[in-house]
Amino acid sequence: MKFTNLTRANEIGANSYLLEFDGEGRIILDAGLHPRREGEDATPNFGPIGNHAADAVVVSHAHHDHIGSLPLFVRRKQKMPVYLSEATYLLAEPLLHNSVEVMLKQRASLGITSYPLFTHKEVDRAAKSYRICRAGHECSIHGESAPKGEPLSFRLYPGGHILGAVGVRFRHRDRQILYTGDVSFQEQTLMPPADFPLDGIDTLIIEATRGGKETPENQRRPMEIERLISSIQATFRRGGAVLIPVFALGKTQELLATLYLEQKAGRLPRCPITIGGLSRSFTQIYDRLASRSFRRHPGLSLLGDVAPTVLDGRTVRQLSPKPGEIYLVSSGMMTERTLSNILAQRFLPEERHSILVVGYCDPNSPAGQLLQTSRGNLVALDSESPPRPLLCEVDQFDLTSHAIREDLLAYIFRLNPRLCVLVHGDPPALAWFQERLREERPGIEVVVPPPGEALEL
Incomplete structure (x- = not known):
């Protein structure tokens, strides 16, 4: 088997990989x-694919960094099947159509002449190639x-x-290859742990997203939820509102369920919750x-049960943020x-309000700068607006949907594969796994695939 990393750098970026199975x-x-x-x-880097289009695409999940260029791949071979789960099949269409709208706005505001990279018609055309796998x-x-006797087959496993x-397990003759995609081995509010x-x-082939971050025992999900609820209660007591920046897909739904169950248990007062329009589409x-x-x-x-209000760009x-309300909006x-x-621009100068970040933030992003x-x-959240004084409460909570590095390492040890390929991680994360595996499991060959190079595995 040949493996080619189609991302342009070893990082959490345009995740895409090419597997070639001995001519099959x-x-x-x-x-x-x-x-x-x-x-x-x-x-992704299309160069290594060459003029010979792939036989199929297999998609792990519907986050933008894993599915956002799908119409570009289908464009290269119109009848190439795309295999995915039923939920990813349904989530892909609104996500990709929204991506076209975002690119059109960026073309107008930022002058990016190559945008949109694909059109609404191409999104619809790509959907005709989708094939649901159970x-x-x-x-x-x-x-x-x-x-029976097929030399190459694959099976999907819930990733959590x-x-x-x-995750995707390939069977090629007498060998088995597992690609985890993004995985969680911890139970979330809505999502059970992976069943691999x-x-x-x-x-x-395993993600290494959180390899650079140690997870203390006192920072596990139940404790972080308890801390989040306490912070919301404190904000409400001083007459403030809460802004929780979230990804429209995944994090919004997890937080809606978490807040509802905390309210139902009496640990959080009933209060209005506002979400965005794209979040509503995914929540449906x-x-x-x-x-x-x-x-x-x-x-x-x-x-139906949470009954959130929907906010849009207009x-x-x-x-104006209202006391005792939660704004659960992207990005x-x-x-x-x-x-x-x-919305954050209105929260910054008010001491009574809170901005509560519930996941990873790139240090160079506006949320990263705020933290x-x-x-x-003073903090600048918008390049077109002057810096504003930061007077509201700001805090961060680790409610990740990625596997913590301790769980990833334990899973590698449990499988004890001949070869471990580390992907989807920044250099410090990849280096941590390399070092630990070489120290504790020297019998496992560890590979960090250089971008664009075909590796014989």
């Missing part, structure tokens, strides 16, 4: 767009079911990251699949001109 199949794993780059620099069902890249996230194979894997799908997907609390209707500029890193960034600013100093 060329498969693209994921088709992402880089969340912090613009134009063609945000796409978890636990042996599939062929040439059809839905793998016939967001709704529809899967525990033995028999020869080659493991979470509700639609509640009873037939790998999801906890199947009887909980997020839109009304946000006239909105999670408070990217310029998003709802959370615009690095001491209270009382």
Whole structure:
């Protein structure tokens, strides 16, 4: 088997990888767009694919950095099948159509002439290539079911990251290869932990997102939720409102469920909760699949039981934060001109309000800059607006949907594969896993695949 890293650097970027199985199949794993780059620099590196298009694409989940360039891959081969879970099938369409709208706005405001990288028609055209695979069902890249004796087949396993996230196990003759995608081995509010194979894997291709971050025992999810609820209560007591910047897909739904269950248990007062329009679209799908997907609390209707108010770009500029309300709006890193960034401008000068960050933030993002600013100093969240004084409460809570590094390491030890390929991590994260595995499991060959180079595995 040959493995080629199609990302342009060893980082958390435009995640995409090419697997070549000895002339019996060329498969693209994921088709992402880089969340912090613009134009063609945000796409995977198509060069190593060459003129011979892949036979299929297999998508792990519907986050933008794993599916955002999918129409570009389908453009290269119109009838190339795209295999994904049912939830990813449903989530992909609104995400990709929203991506076109964002690119059109960036073309107008930033002058990026290469935008949009694909059109609404291409999103619709790509959807015709989608093929739903059921978890636990042996599939062929040439059809839905793998016939007996098929030299190359694959199977999806629930990944626990967001709704529809899967790991992919390939069986090639007498070898088994597992690609984790983004995974969580911890139980979240809505998502159960991953249900992956525990033995028999020869080659493991595993995410390393949190390799650079130690997770103290007192910082596990239940304690972080308790701390978050305490901070919201304190904000309400001083007559303030709470802004929680979130990703529209995954984090919004987890927080809606968490807040509702805390209210139901009497640990948080009933209060109005506001979300964004794209978040509503994704939440509808979470509700639609509640009873037939790998999801906890199947009887909980997020839109029906929580009944959040929906905020859009037209009304946000006239909105004044009201005491005792929670604004659960995107983007999670408070990217310029998003709802959370615009709304944050009204929170900054008010001591009674709070901005509570619930996940990872790039240090160079507006949310990252906010977290690095001491209270009382000036902070610039928008390049077109002057810096503002930071007077409101700001705090960060580790409610990650990625596996903590301790769980990833334990899973590698449990599998004990011949070969471990580390992907989806910044250099410090990749280096931590390399060092630990060489120290504690020298029998496992560890590879960090250089971008663009085909490796014989």
